[in-house]
Amino acid sequence: MIIANKTIDLRSDTVTQPSAAMREYMLAAQTGDDVYGEDPTINLLEQRVAKLFAKESALLCTSGTQSNLIALLSHCQRGEEYIVGEEYHTYRYEAGGAAVLGGIVPQTVPVQADGSLSVDVLASKIKVDDPHFPITRLIALENTHCGKIVSPEFISATRILCDKHNLQLHLDGARLFNAQVASNTPLVEMVAPFDSVSVCFSKGLGTPIGSVLVGSEALIKRARRWRKMLGGGMRQAGIIAASLDYALDNNIERLAADHENAHLLASKLQALNSSTFSVEPVQTNMVYLHFESADIAKKVSNILQQEGIKAPSSKKMRLVTHLDIQTEDVERIVQGFRRALV
Numbered sequence: 418m419i420i421a422n423k424t425i426d427l428r429s430d431t432v433t434q435p436s437a438a439m440r441e442y443m444l445a446a447q448t449g450d451d452v453y454g455e456d457p458t459i460n461l462l463e464q465r466v467a468k469l470f471a472k473e474s475a476l477l478c479t480s481g482t483q484s485n486l487i488a489l490l491s492h493c494q495r496g497e498e499y500i501v502g503e504e505y506h507t508y509r510y511e512a513g514g515a516a517v518l519g520g521i522v523p524q525t526v527p528v529q530a531d532g533s534l535s536v537d538v539l540a541s542k543i544k545v546d547d548p549h550f551p552i553t554r555l556i557a558l559e560n561t562h563c564g565k566i567v568s569p570e571f572i573s574a575t576r577i578l579c580d581k582h583n584l585q586l587h588l589d590g591a592r593l594f595n596a597q598v599a600s601n602t603p604l605v606e607m608v609a610p611f612d613s614v615s616v617c618f619s620k621g622l623g624t625p626i627g628s629v630l631v632g633s634e635a636l637i638k639r640a641r642r643w644r645k646m647l648g649g650g651m652r653q654a655g656i657i658a659a660s661l662d663y664a665l666d667n668n669i670e671r672l673a674a675d676h677e678n679a680h681l682l683a684s685k686l687q688a689l690n691s692s693t694f695s696v697e698p699v700q701t702n703m704v705y706l707h708f709e710s711a712d713i714a715k716k717v718s719n720i721l722q723q724e725g726i727k728a729p730s731s732k733k734m735r736l737v738t739h740l741d742i743q744t745e746d747v748e749r750i751v752q753g754f755r756r757a758l759v
């Protein structure tokens with residue numbers, strides 16, 4: 418008999434709590450006024466991340482949304498466009514910030530089953546220089562997308578396209594470390610094709626807030642100005658930077674455990690042999706279930722909730738593993754499903 422004693426939250430890896438050790442590390446951080454460039458912990462963190470990504474410079478931002486928005490604003494002027502997957506976060510889930518605040522036009526293209534975009538379709542959307550059209554300036558990719566690792570071949574082909582048309586290339590790498598750990602590819606190799614990369618620390622890496630944008634010295638100088646304009650100039654945020662430092666030291670390799678738990682969960686749910694849902698193959702820390710009806714998904718979600726397990730109620734149900742979910746929790750989740758499906 419499994420005793421339900423803690424809440425298991427599968428809705429996202431953003432729900433992770435900063436650990437006691439991380440909090441202690443944050444408490445000891447040296448701080449200063451970062452708007453004056455005087456917070457030593459932030460300065461060191463930005464240098465550390467820039468070096469890790471082999472880019473010239475880095476900027477600590479409050480969130481992935483802010484970091485992506487600042488990247489778009491720093492690359493594009495009013496009346497210019499970025500080409501983006503229609504399911505990518507930088508188009509669909511960031512409240513249209515680039516259009517609202519920057520007058521930047523999004524040109525969407527369909528996302529393929531593997532999370533990539535068609536290079537031919539991308540090419541077909543690049544505008545010629547004509548006063549009728551917005552000026553194409555940037556392509557924005559995402560890795561991982563819905564837990565899928567986007568192929569390096571697609572990224573290289575997109576880089577070649579960008580070079581041919583003098584475009585910039587941005588990566589929303591909110592969960593890039595998941596892709597890096599799962600594919601066992603050097604980080605520098607993964608980000609070399611990009612002019613800018615945004616990476617999140619408040620998801621699987623477990624910090625309370627924080628994303629970092631990396632790129633050239635010139636880009637990050639513009640980004641710093643945009644961050645200030647957006648009200649994101651932080652003062653003694655070395656306390657926050659310390660949590661990112663802690664995550665870099667302690668929480669990257671362990672992402673492999675989240676991936677193992679996602680694989681285990683997917684295989685155990687598959688083994689239930691339910692005719693009411695199918696399970697997508699897992700690559701990193703996300704398990705996607707496709708229910709035959711929204712009503713069944715809702716019923717399952719409600720019953721799980723009663724057992725202290727939080728899961729979305731949508732027909733396409735995303736279950737995310739993270740550092741607050743242990744291997745022994747997987748069996749409890751599966752038991753919950755078993756009871757919900759009778």
Ligand SMILES: Cc1ncc(COP(=O)(O)O)c(C=O)c1O
Nearest residue numbers: 480481482483506559589591617
């Ligand atoms: C792929 C992707 N990019 C960006 C973000 C934005 O991050 P934040 O919630 O920190 O704004 C998210 C958030 O879940 C995301 O999944």
